[in-house]
Amino acid sequence: MNIIETENLSKQYRQGDLSLNALSNINIKIPEHAFAALLGPSGSGKSTLLNIFGLIDQPTQGKLIFCGQDISHATEKELTTIRRHQLGFIFQGFNLVPVMTVFDNVEYPLTLLGLDKKARDEKVNAMLDRVGISRFKNHLPDQISGGQKQRVAIARALITQPKLVIADEPTANLDTQTATGIIELMYQMHQEFGTSFIIATHDERMSSHCHTSYQLHDGVLQ
Numbered sequence: 001m002n003i004i005e006t007e008n009l010s011k012q013y014r015q016g017d018l019s020l021n022a023l024s025n026i027n028i029k030i031p032e033h034a035f036a037a038l039l040g041p042s043g044s045g046k047s048t049l050l051n052i053f054g055l056i057d058q059p060t061q062g063k064l065i066f067c068g069q070d071i072s073h074a075t076e077k078e079l080t081t082i083r084r085h086q087l088g089f090i091f092q093g094f095n096l097v098p099v100m101t102v103f104d105n106v107e108y109p110l111t112l113l114g115l116d117k118k119a120r121d122e123k124v125n126a127m128l129d130r131v132g133i134s135r136f137k138n139h140l141p142d143q144i145s146g147g148q149k150q151r152v153a154i155a156r157a158l159i160t161q162p163k164l165v166i167a168d169e170p171t172a173n174l175d176t177q178t179a180t181g182i183i184e185l186m187y188q189m190h191q192e193f194g195t196s197f198i199i200a201t202h203d204e205r206m207s208s209h210c211h212t213s214y215q216l217h218d219g220v221l222q
């Protein structure tokens with residue numbers, strides 16, 4: 001099965017009288033268990049495409065099929081259910097909740113799923129251990145480094161055991177050595193949990209781990 005499939009998917013942004021083709025006729029099939037890179041220069045449409053894959057934005061034309069389900073006609077409630085159960089996100093700027101501790105940031109997606117406190121604690125403690133940040137669990141995001149923040153974000157993305165993790169330039173704000181650790185951690189998580197990853201990146205080292213890569217140029221898949 002494909003985790004993501006699109007049919008003639010396009011996206012225009014309108015600004016006043018101007019219309020910009022951010023994505024043009026994208027036909028892509030991303031198989032289950034992929035560890036895939038999405039490459040392309042700045043402004044080529046990577047974030048726009050990832051936001052559509054992650055059901056946080058919608059195409060202007062065409063179809064998105066998520067795990068075999070055409071989501072063009074899904075209700076907001078159905079989309080929310082898929083987002084909470086099947087998707088995880090990792091961003092360049094980490095996007096942790098600044099007033100919540102490391103533990104609470106990772107716990108939050110499980111709270112949304114309605115798990116009880118005991119089950120949440122067990123899962124979160126195991127995950128924090130796995131990504132090597134247990135000793136920072138009571139810290140706020142401001143009190144840890146960029147690499148540690150990205151480990152928290154990886155833990156948060158994987159805590160619900162989603163089918164797909166979407167990562168938008170996850171190493172762009174990190175120094176080389178830290179970035180290597182983050183790439184390796186994502187790859188290990190992919191192998192251990194069988195989670196698919198789609199990663200927008202300029203990072204050459206990322207590409208060496210990726211089975212598949214897709215290239216965008218001016219909104220067109222090459």
Ligand SMILES: Nc1ncnc2c1ncn2[C@@H]1O[C@H](COP(=O)(O)OP(=O)(O)O)[C@@H](O)[C@H]1O
Binds near residue numbers: 022043047048
């Ligand atoms: N919300 C928006 N409104 C208008 N134009 C946008 C918006 N978001 C992105 N764009 C434009 O769409 C194109 C693709 O952007 P983006 O998907 O962010 O590319 P990338 O992530 O590859 O840098 C760019 O020309 C960008 O300026």
Ligand SMILES: [Mg+2]
Binds near residue numbers: 046047048168
């Ligand atoms: Mg981008």
